[in-house]
Amino acid sequence: MIVLEKRPQPSKAWSYATPLVAVVATMVFGGILFAILGKNPVEAIGTIFWEPLFGEFAFYYRPQLLVKGAPLVLIAIGLSLGFRAGIWNIGAEGQYIMGAIFGAGAGLAFYPLDAWYVFPIMVIAGAFGGWLWAMIPAFLKVRFGTNEILVSLMLVYVAEQMLASVSLGLLKNPEGFGFPGSRNLQSYESAHNAELIAGSGMHWGVVTALVAVIFAYILLNRHMLGFHIRLTGEAPRAAKFAGVNPARLILFCLGLSGALAGLAGMFEVSGPSGVVSIDFNVGYGFTAIIVAFLGRLHPVGILLAGGLMALTYIGGEIAQSQLGLPAAAIQVFQGMLLFFLLAFDLLTNYRIRAARSEVA
Amino acid sequence: MKFTTLLTSAAMALGLASGAMAEDKTKVGFVYVGPVGDGGWTYEHNKGRLAVEEHFGDKVETVFVESVPEGPDAERVMTQMALEGADLIFTTSFGYMDPTINVAKKFPNVKFEHATGYKTADNVSVYSARFYEGRAVQGHIAGKMTESDIIGYIGSYPIPEVIRGINSAYVHAKKVNPDVEFKIVWAYTWFDPAKEADAATVLIEQGADVILQHTDSTAPQAAAQEAGNVITFGQASDMSEYAPHPRVSSIIDNWAPYYIARTQAVIDGSWATVNTWDGIAEGMVEIGEISDSVPADVKEEALALKAAMAAGEYHPFTGPLKKQDGSDWLAEGETADDGTLAGMNFYVEGLEGEIPQ
Numbered sequence: 001m002i003v004l005e006k007r008p009q010p011s012k013a014w015s016y017a018t019p020l021v022a023v024v025a026t027m028v029f030g031g032i033l034f035a036i037l038g039k040n041p042v043e044a045i046g047t048i049f050w051e052p053l054f055g056e057f058a059f060y061y062r063p064q065l066l067v068k069g070a071p072l073v074l075i076a077i078g079l080s081l082g083f084r085a086g087i088w089n090i091g092a093e094g095q096y097i098m099g100a101i102f103g104a105g106a107g108l109a110f111y112p113l114d115a116w117y118v119f120p121i122m123v124i125a126g127a128f129g130g131w132l133w134a135m136i137p138a139f140l141k142v143r144f145g146t147n148e149i150l151v152s153l154m155l156v157y158v159a160e161q162m163l164a165s166v167s168l169g170l171l172k173n174p175e176g177f178g179f180p181g182s183r184n185l186q187s188y189e190s191a192h193n194a195e196l197i198a199g200s201g202m203h204w205g206v207v208t209a210l211v212a213v214i215f216a217y218i219l220l221n222r223h224m225l226g227f228h229i230r231l232t233g234e235a236p237r238a239a240k241f242a243g244v245n246p247a248r249l250i251l252f253c254l255g256l257s258g259a260l261a262g263l264a265g266m267f268e269v270s271g272p273s274g275v276v277s278i279d280f281n282v283g284y285g286f287t288a289i290i291v292a293f294l295g296r297l298h299p300v301g302i303l304l305a306g307g308l309m310a311l312t313y314i315g316g317e318i319a320q321s322q323l324g325l326p327a328a329a330i331q332v333f334q335g336m337l338l339f340f341l342l343a344f345d346l347l348t349n350y351r352i353r354a355a356r357s358e359v360a
Numbered sequence: 361m362k363f364t365t366l367l368t369s370a371a372m373a374l375g376l377a378s379g380a381m382a383e384d385k386t387k388v389g390f391v392y393v394g395p396v397g398d399g400g401w402t403y404e405h406n407k408g409r410l411a412v413e414e415h416f417g418d419k420v421e422t423v424f425v426e427s428v429p430e431g432p433d434a435e436r437v438m439t440q441m442a443l444e445g446a447d448l449i450f451t452t453s454f455g456y457m458d459p460t461i462n463v464a465k466k467f468p469n470v471k472f473e474h475a476t477g478y479k480t481a482d483n484v485s486v487y488s489a490r491f492y493e494g495r496a497v498q499g500h501i502a503g504k505m506t507e508s509d510i511i512g513y514i515g516s517y518p519i520p521e522v523i524r525g526i527n528s529a530y531v532h533a534k535k536v537n538p539d540v541e542f543k544i545v546w547a548y549t550w551f552d553p554a555k556e557a558d559a560a561t562v563l564i565e566q567g568a569d570v571i572l573q574h575t576d577s578t579a580p581q582a583a584a585q586e587a588g589n590v591i592t593f594g595q596a597s598d599m600s601e602y603a604p605h606p607r608v609s610s611i612i613d614n615w616a617p618y619y620i621a622r623t624q625a626v627i628d629g630s631w632a633t634v635n636t637w638d639g640i641a642e643g644m645v646e647i648g649e650i651s652d653s654v655p656a657d658v659k660e661e662a663l664a665l666k667a668a669m670a671a672g673e674y675h676p677f678t679g680p681l682k683k684q685d686g687s688d689w690l691a692e693g694e695t696a697d698d699g700t701l702a703g704m705n706f707y708v709e710g711l712e713g714e715i716p717q
Contacts (some may be wrong), residue, residue: 272432
């Protein structure tokens with residue numbers, strides 16, 4: 001008989017080991033999946049993890065890792081603060097969309113003015129858009145005690161409709177022959193979030209993501225507010241005695257995560273994407289939830305996890321075109337990562353023991 | 361600009377490399393917006409790809425990436441294909457337009473073919489099919505067969521291609537049934553079985569007994585089958601698994617001849633930028649078999665209509681036609697020009713509701 005026994009204290013060792021064990025397990029079971037599909041598992045896994053970093057065309061893929069990873073990290077950092085305090089913002093995708101709409105909208109309002117202040121205004125507008133969208137569930141929770149998980153999630157679908165609406169109307173490119181989608185911000189220099197060094201993949205969104213990592217680290221470890229966030233998550237009653245104002249904490253956590261998601265959307269729309277279109281959002285807001293947990297809600301962990309997720313996306317595409325792996329198999333592979341993480345997480349709080357079965 | 365140089369030199373190195381290998385295979389890449397198993401749009405493009413493989417055998421190698429979001433991801437996938445030595449890349453969704461142009465600039469030696477777009481370049485062609493010709497046949501059958509006089513239409517996005525289809529179907533349904541009414545639901549997706557099923561159900565509940573769809577999954581067919589007395593048409597692909605009822609006919613996109621011809625052009629070195637818009641006459645648009653659920657006389661008329669379009673004797677948009685607001689569009693006997701059709705953003709007279717703006 002094998003029994004699970006609750007640990008008196010969560011195991012520190014396991015909490016660090018879980019992500020690594022999960023990655024290894026994903027490789028093993030993903031390899032089995034690829035083998036069943038008739039592909040060489042070693043080659044497939046090698047392609048996914050090796051090719052983007054050290055393959056023949058790594059000079060192109062490495063910068064792309066930054067482009068793909070930056071929005072994930074930026075959003076996940078914001079989410080992790082709330083998650084630590086038990087405040088569950090599931091609607092980052094919607095805040096990401098609103099950030100893009102506000103940011104691009106601000107930029108397009110100035111079109112074709114050429115001025116240095118256009119881009120900073122777009123940054124502020126993007127953050128504001130995301131913040132505003134997150135304030136809805138925050139306000140409803142504080143005022144009426146609604147569930148922020150449901151409200152923030154539902155608002156994603158509202159944001160998607162707004163996106164369709166502005167792509168077809170308000171922000172539609174007047175020179176687009178009636179097709180939906182805005183002007184391309186890449187060709188409007190004052191609003192273009194261009195690469196800071198050509199070919200490096202480094203745009204303002206990447207810089208902001210790195211700054212956010214440092215900022216979150218300091219907040220959590222050196223600041224009273226960070227202490228309150230951690231305390232609320234770990235010991236809600238103690239937090240109350242320590243004088244934590246739950247309403248203020250909710251507003252802060254949701255607002256900040258919304259603003260960061262909004263920034264991610266704004267940097268994406270003004271840089272790599274360039275266009276507000278109906279299909280602008282591709283799920284960064286949801287994937288960031290995986291990234292946040294994979295990174296143990298720790299800023300540095302999130303940075304690494306974001307890189308890993310980006311790697312599986314880019315490597316997955318290479319595996320598709322080189323080896324003919326179906327896209328669905330790659331998605332299963334990514335899903336396994338979260339699944340195994342949650343499964344092995346059990347070992348942080350429980351230990352497995354062989355118990356002698358008593359004969360009755 | 362350093363990056364561009366880097367890419368170009370890499371591409372050139374590759375070009376040289378593949379040139380050095382002389383009779384090396386021609387590599388053709390395909391970027392798909394949906395999964396190859398969608399049973400509709402992407403499925404047919406993939407059939408075209410398989411036809412290329414079959415036709416050229418060992419001389420050509422094809423690669424594809426499916427379910428690629430329209431945006432920076434598409435740009436990366438195309439770049440990746442070009443880096444890995446693709447000579448010709450088909451990008452098969454409207455939203456790939458700007459990414460295709462961006463990547464084409466970096467790889468002047470690679471040829472690109474973008475489906476349903478309007479931006480061309482020295483190494484970018486565009487191609488599309490006159491689906492509205494097929495819609496005319498559908499409209500005719502739908503107008504004849506509806507008993508409730510309500511025809512449901514699942515639109516994907518309110519873009520010219522979709523609006524053209526609605527107008528064409530409506531004009532021909534109205535011609536044979538003056539009482540006919542169109543109910544249009546916008547799904548804002550090309551492929552989402554759950555949303556498409558919801559849309560179909562809503563339309564059926566509102567009394568529609570014919571469902572036309574401009575989305576790619578078979579979910580509306582399934583919803584119609586469940587409802588019983590509702591007929592549908594296959595979209596992009598034959599969807600014959602729902603024949604003879606509810607699916608009574610279909611529009612099939614046949615990309616294979618075009619893909620083979622363009623690949624041949626690359627092999628011969630005769631590839632040049634073109635703007636292709638082919639219809640029933642050229643075989644790019646096919647009408648799937650009209651099933652026995654359709655009365656014989658209606659079937660005959662539909663086939664005659666198809667034959668007239670194939671022979672170039674009839675244009676689906678022939679005057680007199682008015683716009684929805686009552687203003688004149690086409691005079692008696694006048695036919696629509698391609699420019700107006702390409703950017704069509706208005707309904708014809710009689711359609712209700714507004715195009716979402």
